[in-house]
Amino acid sequence: MAIQQKRGPATIIGVMQQKVFGLPVDLAVIFSNYKNAYKKRIEKRQRWFIVRLSFLKPFLDLDEKILQVTTGHSPTTIFEKMGLGWLFVYLKRSLLVFTDRRIFHAAFSWCHVGHLRNLLTGCGRHRL
DSSP, X not given: OOOOOOBSOOOOTTOOOOEETTEEBOHHHHTBOTTSOBOHXXXXXXXXXXXXXXXXXXXXXXXXXXXXXXXXXXXXXXXHHHHHGGGHHHHTEEEEEEESSOEEEEEOSSSSTTEEEETTTOOOEEEO
């Protein structure tokens, strides 16, 4: 019988966890650019994304930290691209959340509202 890890917020004795809006993040990575230099503009953008990811807390493991959040768009079929043209970029918006263990794909479009996909391990889809 396999032992399952608990999910959700953790209290680790002796280790101080950095949290932004209740989500554990790695402050050295999430607010820096590609040269590892802190930028106020990047912090403002990342905080704006994290506010929209408050539903992600139950899906994170105990000691898992968010490294980066960025925008993207959900995969489209050839018919959607031909029919909608460039509008699919606005209709199929999503957020990609990179953690130290896996990648989450959170869809925020009109047809995939509330879907969260774990990309790295290939786990199924969780409906919110």
